[in-house]
Amino acid sequence: MTDSNPAGACRPLRLALIAHDGRKDRMIALAREFSPRLRGCTLCATGTTGGRLAAELGLEVERLLSGPLGGDLQIGARLAVGEIDAVVFLRDPMTPQPHEPDINALVRACDVHDVPCATNVSTARLLLEQLLPRD
Numbered sequence: 731m732t733d734s735n736p737a738g739a740c741r742p743l744r745l746a747l748i749a750h751d752g753r754k755d756r757m758i759a760l761a762r763e764f765s766p767r768l769r770g771c772t773l774c775a776t777g778t779t780g781g782r783l784a785a786e787l788g789l790e791v792e793r794l795l796s797g798p799l800g801g802d803l804q805i806g807a808r809l810a811v812g813e814i815d816a817v818v819f820l821r822d823p824m825t826p827q828p829h830e831p832d833i834n835a836l837v838r839a840c841d842v843h844d845v846p847c848a849t850n851v852s853t854a855r856l857l858l859e860q861l862l863p864r865d
């Protein structure tokens with residue numbers, strides 16, 4: 731999987747995957763659906779999300795800090811310097827989060843730097859269908 735990232739460069743797509751607890755099962759189901767195509771990507775994730783992706787799907791994923799401990803900010807910092815091509819961030823809109831400012835900062839960073847960011851499964855499917863090349 732080369733030349734298909736938004737930057738058009740010849741390297742694997744660098745994708746960040748993040749899900750709140752109330753959306754983690756949906757993230758696993760989504761990643762399972764796309765898992766053959768995700769295996770060619772460079773994946774990073776917040777801590778607990780990444781742990782589940784690795785344990786349940788065998789995906790190779792760099793685990794950053796858990797979201798409430800700064801993982802969203804780490805991903806935001808990376809995308810701000812051009813190190814992440816796209817984000818799937820399955821937010822739970824029904825549950826208040828202690829790190830709401832970090833969540834807003836990450837979504838804002840995506841908008842500031844024009845990085846595609848899907849915050850629900852339907853949009854994530856569209857994004858992944860578009861960005862992940864077929865086998």
Ligand SMILES: O=C(CO)COP(=O)(O)O
Binds near residue numbers: 748796798
């Ligand atoms: O809280 C999160 C995103 O805001 C997700 O963090 P975890 O993947 O560590 O649960």
